[in-house]
Amino acid sequence: MRIVAVDVHDVRFPTAAAGDGSDAINRGDYSATYVRVRTDSGPTGSGLTFTNGRGNEITCAAVRALAHHVVGRDLDDLAAHQVEFWRSITADPQLRWIGPEKGVIAMAAGALVNAVWDLRARVAGKPMWRFLAELTAEELVASIDFHHITDAITPEEALALLEKQAAGYEERLALLEKDGFPSYTTSVGWLGYPDEKVRELTRTAVAEGWRAVKMKVGGPIADDVRRAEIIRSEIGPDALLMMDANQVWDVDEAIANMARLRPFDPYWIEEPTHADDVLGHARIARNVAPIRVATGEVAANRVIFKQLLQADAIGVCQVDACRVAGVNEVLSILLLAAKYGVPVCPHAGGVGLCEYVQHLAIFDFLRVGGSLDGRMVEYVDHLHEHFTDPVRTRNGRYLLPTRPGYSVELKPESIKQFSFPDGPAWA
Amino acid sequence: MRIVAVDVHDVRFPTAAAGDGSDAINRGDYSATYVRVRTDSGPTGSGLTFTNGRGNEITCAAVRALAHHVVGRDLDDLAAHQVEFWRSITADPQLRWIGPEKGVIAMAAGALVNAVWDLRARVAGKPMWRFLAELTAEELVASIDFHHITDAITPEEALALLEKQAAGYEERLALLEKDGFPSYTTSVGWLGYPDEKVRELTRTAVAEGWRAVKMKVGGPIADDVRRAEIIRSEIGPDALLMMDANQVWDVDEAIANMARLRPFDPYWIEEPTHADDVLGHARIARNVAPIRVATGEVAANRVIFKQLLQADAIGVCQVDACRVAGVNEVLSILLLAAKYGVPVCPHAGGVGLCEYVQHLAIFDFLRVGGSLDGRMVEYVDHLHEHFTDPVRTRNGRYLLPTRPGYSVELKPESIKQFSFPDGPAWA
Numbered sequence: 001m002r003i004v005a006v007d008v009h010d011v012r013f014p015t016a017a018a019g020d021g022s023d024a025i026n027r028g029d030y031s032a033t034y035v036r037v038r039t040d041s042g043p044t045g046s047g048l049t050f051t052n053g054r055g056n057e058i059t060c061a062a063v064r065a066l067a068h069h070v071v072g073r074d075l076d077d078l079a080a081h082q083v084e085f086w087r088s089i090t091a092d093p094q095l096r097w098i099g100p101e102k103g104v105i106a107m108a109a110g111a112l113v114n115a116v117w118d119l120r121a122r123v124a125g126k127p128m129w130r131f132l133a134e135l136t137a138e139e140l141v142a143s144i145d146f147h148h149i150t151d152a153i154t155p156e157e158a159l160a161l162l163e164k165q166a167a168g169y170e171e172r173l174a175l176l177e178k179d180g181f182p183s184y185t186t187s188v189g190w191l192g193y194p195d196e197k198v199r200e201l202t203r204t205a206v207a208e209g210w211r212a213v214k215m216k217v218g219g220p221i222a223d224d225v226r227r228a229e230i231i232r233s234e235i236g237p238d239a240l241l242m243m244d245a246n247q248v249w250d251v252d253e254a255i256a257n258m259a260r261l262r263p264f265d266p267y268w269i270e271e272p273t274h275a276d277d278v279l280g281h282a283r284i285a286r287n288v289a290p291i292r293v294a295t296g297e298v299a300a301n302r303v304i305f306k307q308l309l310q311a312d313a314i315g316v317c318q319v320d321a322c323r324v325a326g327v328n329e330v331l332s333i334l335l336l337a338a339k340y341g342v343p344v345c346p347h348a349g350g351v352g353l354c355e356y357v358q359h360l361a362i363f364d365f366l367r368v369g370g371s372l373d374g375r376m377v378e379y380v381d382h383l384h385e386h387f388t389d390p391v392r393t394r395n396g397r398y399l400l401p402t403r404p405g406y407s408v409e410l411k412p413e414s415i416k417q418f419s420f421p422d423g424p425a426w427a
Numbered sequence: 428m429r430i431v432a433v434d435v436h437d438v439r440f441p442t443a444a445a446g447d448g449s450d451a452i453n454r455g456d457y458s459a460t461y462v463r464v465r466t467d468s469g470p471t472g473s474g475l476t477f478t479n480g481r482g483n484e485i486t487c488a489a490v491r492a493l494a495h496h497v498v499g500r501d502l503d504d505l506a507a508h509q510v511e512f513w514r515s516i517t518a519d520p521q522l523r524w525i526g527p528e529k530g531v532i533a534m535a536a537g538a539l540v541n542a543v544w545d546l547r548a549r550v551a552g553k554p555m556w557r558f559l560a561e562l563t564a565e566e567l568v569a570s571i572d573f574h575h576i577t578d579a580i581t582p583e584e585a586l587a588l589l590e591k592q593a594a595g596y597e598e599r600l601a602l603l604e605k606d607g608f609p610s611y612t613t614s615v616g617w618l619g620y621p622d623e624k625v626r627e628l629t630r631t632a633v634a635e636g637w638r639a640v641k642m643k644v645g646g647p648i649a650d651d652v653r654r655a656e657i658i659r660s661e662i663g664p665d666a667l668l669m670m671d672a673n674q675v676w677d678v679d680e681a682i683a684n685m686a687r688l689r690p691f692d693p694y695w696i697e698e699p700t701h702a703d704d705v706l707g708h709a710r711i712a713r714n715v716a717p718i719r720v721a722t723g724e725v726a727a728n729r730v731i732f733k734q735l736l737q738a739d740a741i742g743v744c745q746v747d748a749c750r751v752a753g754v755n756e757v758l759s760i761l762l763l764a765a766k767y768g769v770p771v772c773p774h775a776g777g778v779g780l781c782e783y784v785q786h787l788a789i790f791d792f793l794r795v796g797g798s799l800d801g802r803m804v805e806y807v808d809h810l811h812e813h814f815t816d817p818v819r820t821r822n823g824r825y826l827l828p829t830r831p832g833y834s835v836e837l838k839p840e841s842i843k844q845f846s847f848p849d850g851p852a853w854a
Contacts, residue, residue, distance in 0.1 A: 025518065025520070025523065026520055026521075026523065026524055027520040027521070028520060028521035028524070029521070051524055051525055052520075052521045052522075052523075052524035052525075053521040054492055054519070054521040054522055055489075055492055055521060055522045055524070055525045055532070057488060057492070058485060058488045058489050058492060058525060058531060058532070059525060061484060061485045061488050062482075062485050062531070065481055065482055065484070065485060091452070092481070093452070093453055093454040093455060093479075094453075094454070094455035094456070094479045094480040094481040094482060095479075095481055095482045096452065096453065096479075097453055097455070097478055097479035097482070097725075098478055098479075098482045098485060098486060098530060098531050098534060099530050099531075100674070100702060100725055101701075101703075102529050102530045102703070102727065103525060103526050103527075103529045103530020103531055103532060103533070103727075104485060104489070104525050104526075104530050104531035104532060105482070105485070105530060105531060106530070107525060147677065148674075148677055148678075148700060148701040148704065148707075149677075150677045150678075150679065150680075151677060151678040151679055151707060151710075247527070250574065250575055250576075250577045250578060251575075251577075251578040252577065252578055253577075273575060274528075274575040274730045275527060276528075276529070276703075276727065276728065276730045276731055276734075277575065277730050277733075277734065278705055278706065278734060279705065279734045279737055279738060280575075280578065280730075280734075283578075298524075298527055300529065300530075300703065301703065303701045303703045303704050303707075304703055306704075307703075307704065307705060307706045307707075310706055311706060
């Protein structure tokens with residue numbers, strides 16, 4: 001089976017007006033650089049990267065620039081030479097320069113690489129979590145480029161870690177089939193929402209069974225304190241309250257503000273400062289303990305995650321499915337997190353991120369992390385209706401996906417309706 | 428005076444075939460995302476960001492996405508509100524997501540922001556180095572966004588540093604007018620060149636007066652050793668030999684390989700590993716001392732430089748003029764380097780980078796760093812003929828630019844000839 005074409009769609013949902021998704025630093029129209037790889041034999045694969053509105057045309061252009069590394073490739077050959085394939089995309093001798101391995105070009109690589117993985121899982125007739133979980137330890141290790149991370153984890157260590165976690169696989173799978181995967185909701189406390197909407201949404205979330213909720217902070221601190229008070233009073237003392245500053249604070253400001261928010265017993269503080277600031281996160285972590293520091297949604301690549309872990313800068317690893325260069329790079333980050341004993345709670349929300357990361361969290365539990373302790377997948381109740389295989393939740397838990405693939409296929413009518421700039425939604 | 432339009436040109440020079448610019452990780456056609464801002468009163472400003480061939484259309488698209496922050500702005504108003512202006516570009520609530528502050532979107536910001544600074548300098552009738560050097564300390568500090576770096580340097584500290592360096596300005600300027608600014612050449616040792624070409628080019632460089640040369644390493648180590656031997660034998664024991672691995676090594680590999688190359692007395696090892704690896708650079712620096720670690724040409728922003736300095740990871744700061752978001756961000760990096768006592772030796776080569784950074788190095792000496800100790804500007808003898816105000820060197824030193832602006836204006840006939848894909852050079 002040979003890949004014969006890569007289609008790219010600029011899909012944008014007009015969410016900015018409602019304040020959905022507004023935080024201390026981002027306000028936009030939730031968008032997807034949507035990629036479909038087509039084959040000479042029928043099956044297709046879908047991948048996407050999430051963007052925030054304007055600029056989606058730039059990531060689309062980047063996918064087009066990378067597509068020639070995929071078109072013409074035989075699927076079995078590509079599967080058998082994963083590192084060579086992945087490097088052809090991420091270390092292209094001309095395109096690497098405009099990253100390197102970060103920003104637009106890494107996000108485009110993520111969409112494209114994920115589309116190929118989706119294709120492989122579909123051809124195998126398995127949901128992505130199962131497709132990954134049923135690869136051998138050797139196949140998983142052979143899918144990872146260890147370049148620039150061997151000072152933290154070697155292929156041999158990765159293999160040993162995977163082999164050690166083989167025990168208990170069936171029990172873990174049975175547990176997930178029975179209960180689903182733990183999650184938390186970010187739908188209660190966007191900065192764009194007035195207090196009364198926050199209170200109402202928190203009540204609804206509690207009624208729906210959520211025992212962990214996340215609020216945005218990073219506005220005026222008095223507002224953050226007032227909203228934290230509302231949410232904590234609604235969820236009670238035992239539920240988890242996470243806070244997310246979306247990078248708006250300087251390092252010392254983060255430390256000072258978390259002292260103000262400490263009375264509301266935050267479980268973690270997410271993105272307390274600039275995402276590139278490994279040393280800053282480490283200093284914040286030392287000062288706000290036992291509150292955990294969480295980050296990862298815009299961490300550019302495995303080298304950033306490596307350092308966050310080496311520096312004891314994070315207590316929660318929030319890898320994103322398409323900010324880094326797709327499944328291959330995510331695998332390296334899951335293994336790094338496991339080696340350093342840090343739980344992975346993937347970033348979701350946006351467009352299709354919940355659909356994506358449920359697979360990663362499930363795989364991580366089954367084969368890498370091996371524990372549910374401190375593990376939760378983010379859940380945001382936005383835009384799932386546009387997917388052919390949307391996430392399903394029950395009592396604040398993700399149910400196991402059952403259909404083949406990576407779950408980010410958009411409905412044809414949604415692509416048409418929300419294509420930018422020519423779809424009816426934007427006319 | 429009001430900015431009324433932003434023009435963007437995709438200009439590419441077919442350099443790949445000759446092996447010019449080839450190193451351990453990059454091989455391409457030296458290119459520029461070339462930006463011109465036009466005003467309602469005649470004067471124009473030019474900026475560019477350097478890319479490596481394919482992908483230049485992506486940075487061009489990113490400039491177009493950012494241009495609305497510039498078009499319609501009054502030049503005096505914009506000059507009076509520098510941080511607000513700069514943040515409108517770098518913290519755009521939709522476009523920030525696809526960086527943030529890194530890669531394509533930061534490089535595009537660099538071209539655009541620099542074009543506006545070029546315009547300001549031209550309107551003032553001064554070369555950029557003089558335009559900057561004649562701003563007051565308060566004006567310089569007001570041009571810098573200290574967000575996310577206040578844990579390393581505050582506006583008050585920056586002001587104090589600038590005020591302290593005011594003494595001796597005239598003497599330093601007189602010195603530069605007499606001797607020019609020290610530099611080194613990278614034209615001798617690209618990986619694409621055969622040994623005999625390396626030997627010949629080194630001889631020519633010595634004959635031309637160069638006392639500091641840089642070679643590329645990161646190929647098979649035996650080849651690196653052989654080429655180091657050739658170059659050291661040609662330049663003699665007293666000239667400086669810099670080495671540049673362009674990120675190809677893992678951390679432990681860098682330490683091991685530098686042990687092999689130590690006999691040739693390297694002055695610095697540049698980009699020994701992945702550019703994002705602050706902790707890795709710090710470990711390499713501890714292990715290869717007294718050989719200095721140098722990096723910066725793809726360091727994404729002030730937050731990365733802040734950490735490299737905080738972690739004692741670099742002994743040489745190689746800021747690039749357009750990888751970070753233009754003059755404003757460069758100013759913050761020059762001040763950070765001065766605070767931590769690390770000399771700035773800007774990255775050059777590519778397209779127009781020598782033209783750009785001569786101004787930065789001169790300004791740094793006059794107002795910030797205040798010393799020539801360990802300071803050298805990179806020089807590569809490529810593509811200067813396409814600029815209306817090309818660099819001039821004598822005896823291995825840059826002569827002071829005298830014409831107004833930032834020196835990166837391309838000749839109209841070069842833009843036409845090398846426009847991609849329609850220019851005659853690409854037909």
